[in-house]
Amino acid sequence: MNWTEKKFNARCKAVFVALCVFFSFSIFSCASIERALSKYAPPYAIFDSQIVEHEEPEIEFTFSNLGERTITCVKFFARVQECGDSDEDFSDDLMEKEFVFEAEFAPGDSERISIPLSEFEFEGGIEECVVETIFASEIFFSDGEVWSDLDGRAAL
Numbered sequence: 001m002n003w004t005e006k007k008f009n010a011r012c013k014a015v016f017v018a019l020c021v022f023f024s025f026s027i028f029s030c031a032s033i034e035r036a037l038s039k040y041a042p043p044y045a046i047f048d049s050q051i052v053e054h055e056e057p058e059i060e061f062t063f064s065n066l067g068e069r070t071i072t073c074v075k076f077f078a079r080v081q082e083c084g085d086s087d088e089d090f091s092d093d094l095m096e097k098e099f100v101f102e103a104e105f106a107p108g109d110s111e112r113i114s115i116p117l118s119e120f121e122f123e124g125g126i127e128e129c130v131v132e133t134i135f136a137s138e139i140f141f142s143d144g145e146v147w148s149d150l151d152g153r154a155a156l
Helices: 003-040
Strands: 044-053 057-065 071-083 094-105 110-116 128-141 146-148
Touching (some): 044 128
Antiparallel strands (some): 057 110, 128 146
């Protein structure tokens, strides 16, 4: 093998090594991004949150386990605002509350959940209210892992 062939072979090896390193970083980066995104992706969904009248006014909503693990406990955060018949009747009176709901949700399970508005302490009493926001702030899984989103960013 002459000098030119050796130089060509050395360049080919260098290019091959560079491509291997590039692709391994690309695969590692994609895996890292996927893990980072899954950390913030909510393993749940909340549908149809509304104030309903039963024996007393309640926040009622459907909670669904979208993940692949069994959920054993959920901490919900709710913010309710008093309102009236028109846009001008909305007050600045907001009430925030955290609720703990212990129940087993297998993957794919959905359940209708009710939270009594009597848990909220409005100064003027509960007349007309709307649910401003409701989300799961912490989810506890049967394997001991805890998913948390204390400020509700994943719910947006």
